[in-house]
Amino acid sequence: MCISSSISSAKLTLLTGYENAIVGAADVYEQACRTATLHELEPSAFAPDPSKKKDADDLIDMYERRMDPHHPGRPVYDEARNRPTKCPMCGVGSVRQVDHHMPKSGFPYLATVPINLLPICSDCNFAKNDRAPKRYVEQTLHPYFDDVDGERWLKSRLITQLPDGQTYEAQPHDRPANWFVNFYVDPPASWDPNLTARVAHHFEIFKLADLYEDQAADDLPGIELSIEEAFQAGGTADVRTQLEGLARSRARVHKNTWMVALYEGLASSDWFCSGGFRQVAAG
Structure with missing residues (x-):
């Protein structure tokens, strides 16, 4: 086509x-x-001979110019x-661009694949850069080949601190x-340690902990009223039940979204469920 x-x-x-x-x-x-062996690919097998740099530039140019509007x-x-509609790398941002999974600069033969x-x-x-x-x-x-949503691996915990910054369990x-809410990678023990490390690397490269913490801070004021109503009706137990229900509902589509992790993490916090949610909602 190009x-x-x-x-x-x-x-x-x-x-x-x-x-x-x-x-x-x-x-x-x-x-x-398909075999998760991209690290074994030799760039020299995906580019013209080094003496033909102009050819490599022309191959890259097929993407740069001939995929323009x-x-x-x-x-x-x-x-x-x-x-x-949502970025498959983070699950939050709106898709605006197209990225080369293997960079076109080092793999010109893949520029338009x-x-x-x-x-x-x-x-x-x-x-991600290059x-x-x-x-x-x-x-x-890779969103077309890697499916890691079969089991829960994304978790969160509510961290509380003393005036000196020391962490403690309120x-x-x-x-x-x-x-603050801390998001982290915690897959089942049955996972291959290499896969765990790979998911953790993805989490780090795209700065997902910080991104999800920001999302949580924006979301919590919006559920404060419904949590307050649950607390007035049945106290701590009803708040925990409501949060667990929110997590189950979100997990029906995708098990590892920041919302599933957030609501489960909040449900496990005695401080939050017993009234701490008011302080959280106040900012």
């Missing part, structure tokens, strides 16, 4: 000459995605960008000097 029209005969000949190499590279890349490759770009084009929000695109994995654990999750009726 070379189907409005292209000089010389450029057409050049790019057509790389068609078999690109198709072969796409197959190798797909297999590496009103160009023949644009439908492929739009299909990738329009697949989800559709399964290397991922929908992404601008913040995650900036955070990283290519060198080890298994450095492979960020008791009912305490007024801690500060509080």
Whole structure:
């Protein structure tokens, strides 16, 4: 599609000459995605000979120019960008851009391969940059191939602090000097340790702990009234039941969203459920 029209005969000949190499590279890349072995790919197998830097630039230019609006490759770009409404890397941001899972600068043969084009929000695109994995654990999750939502791995806990910043477990009726919600990776013990490390790496690269903490801070004032009503009706137990119900409801779609983790974490806090939610809602 990218070379189907409005292209000089010389450029057409050049790019057509790389068609078999690109198709072969796409197959190798797909297999590496399926087996989580992207870290084993050699960049030299995904680019022209180093003496042909202009050819590499022309291959990259197919994405840079021939997937622009009103160009023949644009439908492929739009299909990738329009697949989800939320960024699959963070689950929060709106998709605004398309990212190369393996960077086009180091892997020019993959510059226009559709399964290397991922929908992404601008913040995650900036955070990922042009990283290519060198080890298994450095492979960020690929939304087309990696499904880690079968079991719960995203958790949260409500952290309370004394005036000197020391962390402690606040008791009912305490007024801690500060509080915040900490999100973290905690998969089942049955997980392969390498997969755990890989998910934790993804969590770190995209700064998901900070992102989810911000989301939680915005969400909590909005549920304060319903929690207060539950507390007036049945005290601590009813607040905990309501929070657990919110978590179960959210988990019906995706088990590992910040909302599921948030409500479960709050439900496990005696301080929050016994009235601390009022201090949290006050900011």
